[in-house]
Amino acid sequence: DAGVIQSPRHEVTEMGQEVTLRCKPISGHNSLFWYRQTMMRGLELLIYFNNNVPIDDSGMPEDRFSAKMPNASFSTLKIQPSEPRDSAVYFCASSRDIHSNYGYTFGSGTRLTVV
């Protein structure tokens, strides 16, 4: 298995633009998590899905952020409009179940810079 695949690896965009981050979880993993990492706040859980259904999006910072999981093999995190304070590394992780009893596998992350 190729692991959790995130794209792009790096994204530089101008303030006000729409940004879409993509994630392909490991086949057979039922839970998918989006995290954001900054120096100031460390790792923050933004949203997680179980069986393609969003379970908890309380970590999503603002209405500018939205996430979808249209099928078991693909998820997107969208920021519209983007702001400089959204600059961070965004990680996607998947696990076999929502209780993470089988551990997590992380993607390599997307480094987002909003200028």
Next chain:
Amino acid sequence: KNEVEQSPQNLTAQEGEFITINCSYSVGISALHWLQQHPGGGIVSLFMLSSGKKKHGRLIATINIQEKHSSLHITASHPRDSAVYICAVSNYQLIWGAGTKLIIKP
């Protein structure tokens, strides 16, 4: 008070030294995770524990459920072990510690 506390925050040691990183938590958990993040940024899951002890190569992780405490040990440390080591506990989601930045000098 944070729900997951790690110590130390920073640790610098010489190659070959035995390393211990500690993690204490205050919530009920289904499992505890140790993860490693290298300077390049990728996060790798090292261990998932719900009891006892696990060993992978030079890495050993232990957990004491009654005391709500876990330790990560590195034997015969090497400069390539330099990374941030993160403790996280899970119930329905991961609750992260702040991480321990480890530097091993040759």
